[in-house]
Amino acid sequence: MDTIIVKGGQKLSGTVKIEGSKNAVLPIITASLLASKNKSNIKNVPRFSDVGILSELLSFIGADVNLKENELVVDATPKLNCNAPFHLVSQMRASMLVMGPLLARYGYCNVAMPGGCAIGSRPIDFHIKGFEKMGVQFTTKDGSYEGRIDGRLKAANIYLDFPSVGATQNLMMGASLAEGTTIIDNVAKEPEIVDLANYINAMGGKVRGAGTSRLKIEGVESLTGCEYTVIPDRIEAGTFMIAGAITRSEIRLENVMSEHLTALISKLEEVGIDIIQDGNDVIVKPMRSYKPIKVKTMPHPGFPTDLQSQMMALLTTVEGTSTITETIFENRFMHVNEFNRMSTDIEVDDNRAVIKGGTEMKGARVRATDLRAAASLILAGLVSDGYTEVTELKHLDRGYVDFHLKLRNLGANIERTGDVSDTTVLS
Ligand SMILES: CC(=O)N[C@H]1[C@@H](OP(=O)(O)OP(=O)(O)OC[C@H]2O[C@@H](n3ccc(=O)[nH]c3=O)[C@H](O)[C@@H]2O)O[C@H](CO)[C@@H](O)[C@@H]1O
Numbered sequence: 001m002d003t004i005i006v007k008g009g010q011k012l013s014g015t016v017k018i019e020g021s022k023n024a025v026l027p028i029i030t031a032s033l034l035a036s037k038n039k040s041n042i043k044n045v046p047r048f049s050d051v052g053i054l055s056e057l058l059s060f061i062g063a064d065v066n067l068k069e070n071e072l073v074v075d076a077t078p079k080l081n082c083n084a085p086f087h088l089v090s091q092m093r094a095s096m097l098v099m100g101p102l103l104a105r106y107g108y109c110n111v112a113m114p115g116g117c118a119i120g121s122r123p124i125d126f127h128i129k130g131f132e133k134m135g136v137q138f139t140t141k142d143g144s145y146e147g148r149i150d151g152r153l154k155a156a157n158i159y160l161d162f163p164s165v166g167a168t169q170n171l172m173m174g175a176s177l178a179e180g181t182t183i184i185d186n187v188a189k190e191p192e193i194v195d196l197a198n199y200i201n202a203m204g205g206k207v208r209g210a211g212t213s214r215l216k217i218e219g220v221e222s223l224t225g226c227e228y229t230v231i232p233d234r235i236e237a238g239t240f241m242i243a244g245a246i247t248r249s250e251i252r253l254e255n256v257m258s259e260h261l262t263a264l265i266s267k268l269e270e271v272g273i274d275i276i277q278d279g280n281d282v283i284v285k286p287m288r289s290y291k292p293i294k295v296k297t298m299p300h301p302g303f304p305t306d307l308q309s310q311m312m313a314l315l316t317t318v319e320g321t322s323t324i325t326e327t328i329f330e331n332r333f334m335h336v337n338e339f340n341r342m343s344t345d346i347e348v349d350d351n352r353a354v355i356k357g358g359t360e361m362k363g364a365r366v367r368a369t370d371l372r373a374a375a376s377l378i379l380a381g382l383v384s385d386g387y388t389e390v391t392e393l394k395h396l397d398r399g400y401v402d403f404h405l406k407l408r409n410l411g412a413n414i415e416r417t418g419d420v421s422d423t424t425v426l427s
């Protein structure tokens with residue numbers, strides 16, 4: 001079993017380069033299925049395991065997919081089979097985003113139910129209701145959603161009960177080839193929504209209003225594959241900002257769009273860390289003695305749930321009482337038990353965690369409970385006494401490339417066992 005072992009106590013310095021965004025590239029890859037003419041050439045593609053699984057799904061569906069270094073070429077012009085089976089969909093939620101493109105191009109899809117996962121039940125009722133408004137009839141059979149419509153999807157006025165990122169993306173993709181103009185209200189405003197809209201527009205689509213609460217999508221007859229560069233990963237950037245902050249170290253991050261991270265930057269400043277913009281780079285500069293704060297996760301531009309556990313790692317090192325309220329997912333505090341194995345003092349009451357910080361953390365054997373928890377436990381290990389061993393690294397690999405190597409380049413005392421290219425023994 002792969003394990004990351006960290007010996008705490010090392011300061012960091014130097015520069016780390018941020019990858020392309022996982023949450024932008026996944027919908028963009030599925031949107032490449034919309035192109036009935038030409039290949040799509042997607043650049044700045046991070047080599048996360050999720051990208052590999054989604055590429056496998058697209059191949060299964062009948063597209064020609066070729067990933068070389070950080071460039072993914074998708075040819076979706078051959079006839080697609082419209083089936084997304086459980087063994088692929090169950091490995092990652094974003095894979096059910098093939099629903100919109102398949103319904104839009106073929107009026108049919110058979111997509112396995114993604115099911116719940118560790119952080120919450122994560123239903124897809126908003127996606128289904130939206131497509132039903134566009135004329136699709138669904139049946140559920142053998143654990144799959146089978147959707148059908150005669151002819152093209154029909155434009156509709158849709159309201160989302162919650163600004164769901166995935167529902168906004170799925171419906172936006174469907175509407176881009178629908179008959180007429182679709183309005184979707186209370187949509188998600190995340191930067192990854194804007195990136196998807198830009199990509200669809202680069203293919204010849206007519207999506208307006210991305211980044212606001214209302215999308216207006218004029219359906220076009222067909223879309224054409226094009227070249228597109230994915231935005232940098234704001235969550236990886238945020239994770240490394242917190243790596244600098246937690247170790248009280250000045251580090252530089254390359255390839256960051258700090259305008260995507262205003263909530264985190266504001267909260268880091270409140271704690272006592274300056275984030276300085278330098279072109280496309282940012283410098284993380286711990287300034288003062290740190291202060292405890294209150295954090296509440298919210299849809300963008302609020303504080304992102306995907307940085308909640310990393311922020312918790314930082315706040316365990318800040319003397320005084322901090323609180324974190326999680327409002328997006330109903331079960332996203334599983335990392336608390338793992339942190340507490342490292343002698344932190346965190347109590348959870350419903351969706352609120354109370355962190356009594358500043359006590360000495362001790363290295364321990366801990367289990368990554370989800371993707372961001374994996375990164376957070378490693379961050380905590382950087383400042384704990386002795387050795388921290390983090391297992392279940394399949395979660396980490398979904399959304400970070402060479403996380404331990406990037407930290408080691410910054411000076412961390414860290415290794416990954418089970419990795420043949422990395423046999424250093426910590427001393
Ligand atoms: C691949 C990707 O981009 N994943 C991100 C995406 O996930 P994802 O798109 O799954 O997240 P959503 O925004 O859809 O989910 C937010 C909340 O809405 C609920 N909901 C959602 C859809 C639905 O039909 N019904 C429903 O009740 C979910 O259970 C959850 O409680 O946004 C999340 C919230 O920022 C991030 O944490 C994930 O990293």
Ligand SMILES: C=C(OP(=O)(O)O)C(=O)O
Nearest residue numbers: 092093094306371372399
């Ligand atoms: C929850 C996340 O991703 P996903 O929606 O792919 O599970 C995440 O990136 O932290």
